[in-house]
């Protein structure tokens with residue numbers, strides 16, 4: 423605990439960014455915000471909101487964004503955030519860098535050739551493979567088993583969001599091997615797809631030199647020479663419609679167009695290629711201990727009542743295991759172009775974003791230390807197994823025998839209607 427407090431203190435006391443020019447400097451801000459509308463206005467300036475507490479938020483942003491916020495809101499405290507002298511306690515070797523992750527996935531496949539397949543869905547900006555693990559007793563490419571996809575590592579600094587899907591893959595394989603009858607049955611009836619790291623370039627940058635850098639975006643060079651697009655603002659459903667920045671220097675830059683980035687395109691192509699099988703998607707992020715579901719780009723709930731109820735019911739059920747708070751994404755703040763608005767909005771997948779541990783900045787924020795890995799896994803394995811279990815038809819959680827004739831599929835396409843009506 424002391425370590426965590428010290429880590430948080432290091433975050434708060436870090437001060438100057440030697441190499442950057444004025445506009446590149448990053449500021450840590452504590453801003454008064456009474457409700458979700460004020461939080462959305464703040465997010466709209468381009469800062470990335472990191473912690474929401476009752477009447478205020480904590481956020482990172484650049485000088486220009488800070489100035490804009492000062493005009494509208496009371497900034498309780500702000501200071502320049504020193505990326506260079508940020509010195510997190512050592513001892514985080516348990517986290518997997520890209521090379522170690524790749525080796526762990528290769529080992530998993532080598533040890534379980536009939537259950538685990540390692541492939542790639544595409545390349546990152548810097549030409550790294552974006553790995554895909556398929557786990558099933560049926561590994562054939564044309565399988566028609568119901569499927570669920572788990573993803574991690576959209577945001578570079580969210581390292582625990584990579585460990586969770588890796589451990590999920592390892593857990594499924596080892597339990598299958600150990601004769602766990604529940605897992606054996608599950609893997610005979612499903613294909614489980616796991617993409618542990620969508621943004622490998624960003625994650626490698628964040629740890630380069632043995633020092634965390636609070637990096638969020640990918641590593642593309644933008645037209646103005648700045649670096650990075652926020653991959654969780656780059657998906658193509660209601661893209662750039664709020665809570666995402668058009669400024670390439672912003673940490674929530676949405677990119678020049680929807681799916682401008684090879685990483686989000688790779689996810690799109692993969693998900694589209696499996697759309698006949700996929701019913702469910704979970705994207706792991708950190709931090710705040712939340713279970714989020716669409717919409718994120720609007721305060722409106724999903725118009726389709728059944729789909730809304732499925733999301734809410736599943737989120738509430740999962741929250742009993744991990745004690746995270748279930749809520750609509752936009753209850754946090756409006757943000758457009760995230761993975762789950764696209765996967766639900768475009769394809770009707772039942773879609774969740776988990777904000778994993780810790781709960782807040784004072785417990786370590788993005789860098790809570792390696793002891794948190796096992797805690798996160800223990801809390802979140804049951805929710806993951808539950809999603810796999812329900813993936814044949816998530817609408818079964820509603821326990822209804824029929825939806826009658828009044829069912830109108832207002833949000834999405836054929837897939838969703840078909841599942842809902844099959845009850």
Ligand code: 0X9
Pocket residue numbers: 470471472577580654707708709714717718719751752754755756757758760775777
């Ligand atoms: O802002 C994000 O992309 C996610 N939070 S994070 O701290 N991991 O960056 C939350 C996305 C939730 N979606 C919306 N609020 N629309």
Ligand code: ZN
Pocket residue numbers: 576577580654707708
């Ligand atoms: Zn994130």
